[in-house]
Amino acid sequence: IAPIFFLIAALFVLPPVREATWKDSKQKLGSRQLFFAVTTLTLIGVFLSPSAEDNELDERVDGISNERTEVPRQVRSAIKTYEKNKTKKLSELIEKTPKDARELAIGFAASSEVASEHFESFYRCLGDFVHSKSGDLELDTVMGWCLQNFQRDPEAFVKEQSLYSYFDVRQQFSMWDGSHPKSVEAIKSRLNDPSSFKHDETRFRIEKRSGTARLIVLTQFRGTNAFGGVVRGIAKTVVDPNTGEVLEVEID
Numbered sequence: 001i002a003p004i005f006f007l008i009a010a011l012f013v014l015p016p017v018r019e020a021t022w023k024d025s026k027q028k029l030g031s032r033q034l035f036f037a038v039t040t041l042t043l044i045g046v047f048l049s050p051s052a053e054d055n056e057l058d059e060r061v062d063g064i065s066n067e068r069t070e071v072p073r074q075v076r077s078a079i080k081t082y083e084k085n086k087t088k089k090l091s092e093l094i095e096k097t098p099k100d101a102r103e104l105a106i107g108f109a110a111s112s113e114v115a116s117e118h119f120e121s122f123y124r125c126l127g128d129f130v131h132s133k134s135g136d137l138e139l140d141t142v143m144g145w146c147l148q149n150f151q152r153d154p155e156a157f158v159k160e161q162s163l164y165s166y167f168d169v170r171q172q173f174s175m176w177d178g179s180h181p182k183s184v185e186a187i188k189s190r191l192n193d194p195s196s197f198k199h200d201e202t203r204f205r206i207e208k209r210s211g212t213a214r215l216i217v218l219t220q221f222r223g224t225n226a227f228g229g230v231v232r233g234i235a236k237t238v239v240d241p242n243t244g245e246v247l248e249v250e251i252d
Contacts, residue, residue, distance in 0.1 A: 075110045082107025082139075090142065091135030093126075098167045101126060108143040114150065121158045122146055127166030131206060163213035164206060164241035172215075172244045178202050180217045183237040186246040187219060196224040200232075206241060214247075215239040 081103050093101065105123035114122065125146035126139075133142060150157045173180050179199045188194035200220040207214045219235045238248035 075106060075116075078103045078107035079111050080107070082111065086138070086140040086143075088139050089135055090130050090133060090137050090139065093130050093139065094135070095170075096167060098165070098171065101130075101167045104139065105143070108140075108147075112147055114147070118150065118154070118158065121150070121161040123167075124161040124165045125149070125157075127168075128161070128164075131166040159211075163208060163211075164215070166206070169204075169206070169215060169241050172239075173202070173204075179219065180204070180237070180239070182244050182246050183217045183219055183235070183239065183249075186237055186249045187221065187235045187251065190249060190251055191223050192226050193224045196222075196230075198222040213241050215241040 085104060086108075093104075096104075102119075102123045105126045106119045109119050109122040110116075122143070126143060129137075129142040129145065146157075149160075172182070177199055179202045183202075184197070184199065188197050191197060198221060200222060202217060202219050204215060204217045207216055215238070217237045217239055219237070220232070221235065222230055222232050225231050234252050236248075236250045236252075237246050239246055
């Protein structure tokens with residue numbers, strides 16, 4: 001439709017432009033100039049027109065709307081986003097922001113006819129698999145596992161996914177050096193000279209036991225001892241994954 005619209009616009013607009021040019025400069029627009037103008041407007045229409053893929057996605061979303069109540073615009077957008085990204089590897093999703101990851105999960109859950117009250121659980125399920133499974137797995141595969149677990153026992157699934165949110169946990173870490181600021185504060189408070197602290201590397205893992213989850217942060221650092229010598233150390237902090245508060249600190 002867009003290319004046709006711009007072609008028609010060119011046919012209507014160019015004659016007045018041609019006439020105005022003649023009045024102002026007494027020079028007529030040449031056939032090459034007219035051809036270039038019409039072609040340019042038509043190409044603009046081609047680029048602005050939806051692709052076959054977008055049309056197919058629109059038809060699918062419309063189909064979902066017909067099967068249930070009308071799908072909200074935000075959810076329609078999420079479904080499209082999911083369809084465009086469902087073959088991505090988990091390794092490509094590690095750095096996703098909570099907002100982007102949540103959109104993917106909502107897109108899958110909505111297209112699978114999951115009630116909106118459970119969207120958050122699917123978002124957390126995606127994060128759990130991104131954290132714990134092979135990075136070579138595809139998004140569509142692990143979301144299928146989330147759906148299977150949900151269908152098997154919805155109540156147990158929601159309870160399990162309420163323990164922590166991987167993508168939100170990642171927001172607790174510094175985007176500059178990967179450190180965990182609250183762990184760094186706790187470590188510094190136990191050093192002989194807090195100002196000598198130098199961060200080297202931070203790694204973390206999530207431990208789930210007996211219906212609870214803990215964030216384990218391992219921080220490698222340097223600092224000076226009581227004699228002024230530089231020493232290396234490794235600190236283990238146990239952190240609440242939902243609040244980021246440090247619960248325990250061990251320094252070797």
